[in-house]
Amino acid sequence: MLAAAVVAATAVVWSAVPASEAREDGSLSGHAYVPEQVLVQFRASSGESDRSRARGRVRATLLQRIQTPPMRQHGRGVLEVQRVPAGADVLEAIRALSADPDVEYAEPNWVYRHQATSDDPYFTSGQLWGMYGDQSTPANQYGCQASEAWMSGHVGSRAVVVGVIDEGIDVSHPDLRDNVWVNPWEVRNGVDDDGNGYVDDVNGWDFANDDASVYDGGPKGRLDQHGTHVAGTIGAVGGNHAGVAGACWSVTLISAKFLGKAGGTTADAVQAVDYLTDLKRRHGLDVVASNNSWGGGGYSRALYDAIERANAEGILFVAAAGNGGRDGIGDNNDLWPSYPSSYGNSNVIAVAALTKTGSLATFSNFGRTSVDLGAPGLGIFSTLPAGTYGSYSGTSMATPHVTGAAALRAAAHPERGAALKAAILGAAAPTPALQGKCATGGRIDASGF
Numbered sequence: 001m002l003a004a005a006v007v008a009a010t011a012v013v014w015s016a017v018p019a020s021e022a023r024e025d026g027s028l029s030g031h032a033y034v035p036e037q038v039l040v041q042f043r044a045s046s047g048e049s050d051r052s053r054a055r056g057r058v059r060a061t062l063l064q065r066i067q068t069p070p071m072r073q074h075g076r077g078v079l080e081v082q083r084v085p086a087g088a089d090v091l092e093a094i095r096a097l098s099a100d101p102d103v104e105y106a107e108p109n110w111v112y113r114h115q116a117t118s119d120d121p122y123f124t125s126g127q128l129w130g131m132y133g134d135q136s137t138p139a140n141q142y143g144c145q146a147s148e149a150w151m152s153g154h155v156g157s158r159a160v161v162v163g164v165i166d167e168g169i170d171v172s173h174p175d176l177r178d179n180v181w182v183n184p185w186e187v188r189n190g191v192d193d194d195g196n197g198y199v200d201d202v203n204g205w206d207f208a209n210d211d212a213s214v215y216d217g218g219p220k221g222r223l224d225q226h227g228t229h230v231a232g233t234i235g236a237v238g239g240n241h242a243g244v245a246g247a248c249w250s251v252t253l254i255s256a257k258f259l260g261k262a263g264g265t266t267a268d269a270v271q272a273v274d275y276l277t278d279l280k281r282r283h284g285l286d287v288v289a290s291n292n293s294w295g296g297g298g299y300s301r302a303l304y305d306a307i308e309r310a311n312a313e314g315i316l317f318v319a320a321a322g323n324g325g326r327d328g329i330g331d332n333n334d335l336w337p338s339y340p341s342s343y344g345n346s347n348v349i350a351v352a353a354l355t356k357t358g359s360l361a362t363f364s365n366f367g368r369t370s371v372d373l374g375a376p377g378l379g380i381f382s383t384l385p386a387g388t389y390g391s392y393s394g395t396s397m398a399t400p401h402v403t404g405a406a407a408l409r410a411a412a413h414p415e416r417g418a419a420l421k422a423a424i425l426g427a428a429a430p431t432p433a434l435q436g437k438c439a440t441g442g443r444i445d446a447s448g449f
Contacts, residue, residue, distance in 0.1 A: 031108075031110060031111075031296065031297045031298040032110070032111035032263075032296055032297060033090070033108035033109055033110045033111055033297060033298075034108070034109040034110075034111060034265060035090075036083055036084050036085070036086060036088065036090070037063070037081060037082065037083055037084070037090075037108070037109040038058075038060070038081075038082050038084060038090060038093050038094055038097065038106050038107070038108065038109065039079065039080070039081060039082075039106065039107050039108070039109050039266055039267060039300070039302055040054070040079070040080045040082055040097055040103055040105075040106045041076070041077065041079050041103070041104040041105050041106070041301065041302060041305075042054070042077040042078045042079070042080065042102055042103060042104065043077045043102050043103070043104050044075050044076060044077040045077070045102070046077055046078070046102040050102040051078065051080065051102065053100075053102075054097060054100040054102055054103055055080075055082060057096045057097060057099075057100060058082075058084050058085075058088065058092075058093040058096050058097060059084070059085050059088075060082035060083060060084050060085075060093070060097075061082065061083050062080060062081075062082060063080075063081040063082060063083050064080065064081040064267060065078055065079075065080055066078070066079040066080070066081070066267060066270065066271060067079065068197075068270075068271060068274035068275070068278065069196065069197075069274070069278045069281075069282065070274045070277045070278055070281065070306075070309045071274065071309075073281065073309075074305075074309055074312075076305070077104065079267075079270070079302060081109060081267045082097075090108055093106075094106045094107060094108070105301050105302075107266075107299075107300055107301060107302065108266075108297070108298065109265050109266050109267055110265070110266045110296065110297025110298055110300055110339075111262075111263045111264070111265060111296055111297055112259070112263055112264050112265075112266075112269065112294045112295060112296040112297055112340075113259070113263040113264075113294060113295070113296050114166065114167065114226040114259060114293055114294045114394075114396050115293050115294055115295050115320040115322060115323050115394050115395045115396035115399075122243060122244045122245075122381045122389060124138075126138045127381045127391075128244055128245065128381055129142075129143055129356045129376065129379070130143050130144055130233070130375075130376030130377075130380050130397075130401055131143055131144060131146045131147050131245060131247065132145075132147055133145035133146070133147050133148035133447055134148070134447075135148055135151070136148060136151065140356055141358070142354055142355075142356055142357065142358040142376065142431075142443065143356075143376055144247060144375055144376055144401040144402075144404075144405055144443075144444045144445070144446050145429075145444075145445045145446045145447035146247040146401075146404065146405065146408060146446045148446070148447035149408055149446050149447060149448075150238065150245075150249070154408060154411070154412050155238060155239070155248070155249040155250055155408075156235070156247075156248030156249055156250040156251045156407060156408055156411045157250055157251070157411035158179070158250050158251065158252050159252075159286055159411070160248070160251050160252065160286055160288055160407045160410045160411045161181065161251075161252045161253075161254060161279075161280075161285050161286050161287045161288065162234055162235065162248075162251055162252070162253055162254070162287070162288065162289055162290070162291060162403055162404075162406075162407050163204075163254045163256050163272075163275075163276040163287060163289070163290035163291070163315075164227060164230060164231050164234070164253055164254065164255055164256065164290070164291050165256045165258060165269070165272045165273065165276075165290050165291065165292050165294075166226060166227035166230050166231075166255075166256075166257065166258075166259055166291065166292075166293055166294065167223070167224045167225070167226045167227030167228070167257060167259045167260075168206060168213075168214040168215045168216055168217070168223070168224035168227050168228075168255055168257040169203075169204075169214060169215060169224065169227050169228050169231045169253065169255040169257075170215050170217055170221065170224060170228045170383070170384075170385040170386065170387075171203050171214065171215055171255070172215075172387075173228065173232075173383050173385070173386075173387055174242060174243070174387055175232060175236040175237050175240070175242060175243040175244060175383050176228070176231055176232060176235070176236060176237070176253070176383055178237050179235045179236075179237060179246075179248075179250065179251055179252060179253050180203055180252075180253055180255075181203055181204065181252045181253060181254040181255075182202060182203065183201055183202050183203070185283065186200060186201055186202055187200075187202075188200045188202055188212075194283075196275075196278055196279075196282070198212065198275070199212065200212040203254070203255055204254045204255035204256055204257065204275075205255075205256065205257070205272075205275055206255075206257040207256065207257060207258040207264075207268040207269075207271050207272050207275075208257060208258050208259060208260035208264055208268055209260065214255035214257050215228075215255075215385070217385035217386065219386060220385075220386060221384060221385025221386035221388065222385075223261065223385070224257075224385055225384055225385055225390075226259070226293070226392075226396065227255065227257065227259070228382075228383050228384055228385050229380075229382045229383060229384055229390070229392050229397070230291055230293050230382075230396065230397075230399070230400045231246075231253050231255075231383065231400075232244055232246055232382035232383030232384075232389075233246055233247065233380065233382045233397065233400035233401060233404060234246050234247060234248060234251065234253065234291060234400045234403050234404040234407065235247070235248045235249075235250075235251040235252075235253050235404065235407070236249075236382065236383055237249060237250075243383065243389055244381055244382055244383060244389060246382075246404055247400075247401060247403075247404025247405055247407070247408055247446065248404050248407045248408050248411070250411075251404075251407045251411075254276065254279070254287075256272035256273075256275050256276055256290070257272075258271070258272045259294060263296070264294065266297065266300045266302055266303055267302075269303055269306070269340075270302050270303055270305075270306040273290065273303070273306040273307060273309070273310055273317075274306055274309060274310075276290055276310065276315060277306075277309050277310045277312075277313050277315060280313045280314075280315060281313055286410070286416075287313070287315050288314075288315065288316065288406060288407060288410040288416060288420065289315060289316035289317070289318050289403050289406045289407065289410075289420075290310065290315060290316070290317055290318065290403075291318055291399055291400050291403040292317060292318060292319040292320065292340055292341075292399065293319075293320045293394075293395070293396035293397075293399045293400065294320065294340075294396070295319075295320060295322045295338050295339060295340060295341065296339070297339060298339070299337070299339060300339070303339075303340060303343070304343050304344075304345065307340070307343055307345045307347065307348065308345050310347065311345050311346060311347040311417070314347075314416040314417030314418075314420075315347065315417070316347050316348075316349060316403075316406060316417070316420060316421055317340070317343075317345065317347050317348045317349070318348075318349045318351065318399055318400075318402050318403045318406065319340050319341035319343075319348055319349065319350055319351065319399065320341060320350075320351060320394070320395035320396050320398065320399045321333060321338060321341050321350045321351055321352045321353075321364060321365040321366065321367070321370075321371045321395050321398075322338035322341065322364075322365040322395055323353075323363045323364065323365065323394055323395055323396075324363050324364070324365055329362060329363070330352075330360070330361070330362065330363055330364045330365045330366055331365045331366075332365070332366060332367055333350070333365050333366065333367035333370040333371055334367040334368055334369055334370050337370065338365055341365075341370070341371070342367075342370050346418060346421075347417065347418070347421065349372050349373075349402060349406075349421060349424065349425070350367070350370060350371045350372050350438075351371070351372065351373065351374070351375050351395060351398045351399045351401075351402050351444075352364045352365065352366050352371050352373070352374040352375075352377075352395060352398065352434070352437065352438055353374065353375070353376075353377025353378060353393070353394065353395045353397065353398040354374045354375060354376055354377060354378070354398065354431070354433070354434075354443055355377075355378045355379075356376070356378065356379065358431055358432070358433055358443075359433045360374065360433045360434065360437055361377055361378050361393070361395075363393075363394070363395075364377065364395055364398075365395065366434075366437040366438060367437070367438065368436055368437065368438065368439065369439060370439075371437070371438040371439065372425055372438060372439050372440060373402070373424075373425060373428045373434070373438055373439070373440045373442055373443055373444055374398065374431060374433075374434050374437075374438060374442070374443040374444070375398035375399070375401040375402050375443060375444045376397070376398060376401050377393060377394060377395055377396075377397045377398030377401075378393045378397075379391050379393060380392055380393065380397035382397075401444055402424065402444050404446075405424065405444050405446040406420060406424055408446055409423060409424065409446070424444070425439070425440050427445050427446075427448055428440035428441075428442030428443060428444065428445060429442050429443050429444075429445040430442045431443045
């Protein structure tokens with residue numbers, strides 16, 4: 001599959017492209033999208049002849065047909081990735097396709113990228129400040145307080161499942177492998193044993209490359225660094241006298257890889273979200289949240305719908321607020337939405353980044369109504385491919401602190417979906433730097449979980 005990205009919602013929509021996405025000259029705004037491609041959502045009543053006729057309007061060819069099990073469950077028609085002729089105006093193609101009676105909407109195939117700037121030794125040495133609490137040793141009141149939950153005996157549960165929608169995960173990393181999901185309904189035999197459309201998806205699926213290998217880093221770990229780092233913050237094994245510790249020492253991590261070397265597309269993001277939704281609906285896996293440390297592009301109705309299907313199954317969508325757009329300075333998402341964190345689905349939790357002194361990181365986006373809370377996001381040590389460790393910064397790093405806290409809470413309490421989100425936001429610790437900068441005015445606090 002081709003790589004590309006994700007976007008934000010606005011109130012007024014003509015065809016599927018918000019008015020804010022179009023310039024006065026009729027071109028699309030500066031958001032990145034895959035050239036010569038459009039996403040087309042057909043009505044459920046359409047047949048192949050109808051879809052062929054619609055493609056003919058713009059002389060498009062079919063690249064990919066998408067209809068996941070959650071789409072069928074919710075009565076959705078086929079979603080197509082179409083290629084328009086070289087040099088064709090994508091906006092004009094969207095207008096023409098949207099006028100077809102069998103088309104529900106058409107939109108660009110946006111491009112997304114990750115939101116990073118570039119007795120466990122890292123904990124005891126003072127480097128893992130994002131996990132600290134007021135009473136831990138070492139201590140930092142602006143950490144996520146997970147260490148105080150550990151002190152009370154709350155370290156998570158393998159029964160709780162989190163999806164990492166990102167780059168891939170190094171599934172053999174010594175600090176991760178015990179918490180990586182192994183599909184009990186699938187065997188590596190070249191057959192789709194569980195009938196979900198993905199052959200040999202033992203640890204998840206790579207939607208960027210359309211294969212079962214969720215780790216493509218190689219012996220030197222040049223790829224899948226971001227996804228491996230995020231996974232470690234959520235669920236690196238703790239108390240093993242090695243490396244780092246995640247917010248949840250015990251959890252199950254599913255890799256839904258959709259970001260590759262060139263980013264990831266809306267089409268692949270939709271399938272990644274639906275992959276997790278289908279696992280919960282059909283198999284009863286306790287998928288409590290997905291972690292989404294990525295952004296870019298404009299509003300996508302297709303992605304909004306996929307997030308809403310996850311919402312119907314009680315799956316939270318924890319998302320990075322974004323790293324700013326002008327000279328590395330954070331943007332106000334109330335004024336300039338950053339997708340996917342700015343989608344209005346009730347299961348979205350948007351996360352800003354804090355420094356170890358409790359200030360809002362200079363690069364972090366914010367928003368009194370559009371961002372929910374802050375979390376540690378500067379100088380965050382975590383797992384990296386090939387059994388290594390390193391420090392990254394970004395709202396990408398803040399987001400998995402919240403996802404990990406959600407998994408920690410879910411292991412000890414029955415709340416899921418809206419109730420789990422309410423518990424997380426309700427426990428936010430008031431933080432002066434976040435007053436007026438996010439909805440809670442506070443930061444993640446896992447100490448009472």
